[in-house]
Every structure is written in structure tokens, then in C-alpha cells.
Amino acid sequence: MDRAATAARIAEVIEPFNKKAVTIDDSTSFAGDLEWDSLTVMDFVAAIEDEFDIIITMNQQAEIETYGQLIDSVVNLQG
Numbered sequence: 001m002d003r004a005a006t007a008a009r010i011a012e013v014i015e016p017f018n019k020k021a022v023t024i025d026d027s028t029s030f031a032g033d034l035e036w037d038s039l040t041v042m043d044f045v046a047a048i049e050d051e052f053d054i055i056i057t058m059n060q061q062a063e064i065e066t067y068g069q070l071i072d073s074v075v076n077l078q079g
Helices: 005-015 038-052 058-063 067-078
Strands: none
Touching: 005 038, 005 067, 038 067, 058 067
């Protein structure tokens, strides 16, 4: 799956988590812009893992700070 298709699917998954209706782009920060706490992050990661049938390790999660980084990581994990 290419980056654009992955981004579109992630956009659908993120929608119910985006309680403040923040405009999402590649530089959107989960902690800063979306103001997610650790529980929300864990729920969102689980939803992404289910959607794409992948596993995102704790080390990988720690390195993903923005929406764009998440898209790139999911693309890479899918091979």
C-alpha cells in the first residue's frame, strides 16, 4: 500500500480520537497538537495495529511523535 492510501486509512481511524477537531497534517503532534494522554495513545495504537494487521513496538511508539512519522512507520511495517 502506498503512502497516500495509508494516510487515507489512518485519517479514518484517527477521526473518533480527534475530539478537538484539530486539522491534521504531517506535522501534527499527538501530544502537543492533539493533547492526547498516554491512554488515548495506547487506544489509538491498538486501533492502527488492528486496521493494518501490524505490531508497533514500544520502542517504535516512542519514536513516533507526529502524524507524518506514523504514516511512514505504518508504510514501512507493511513492507
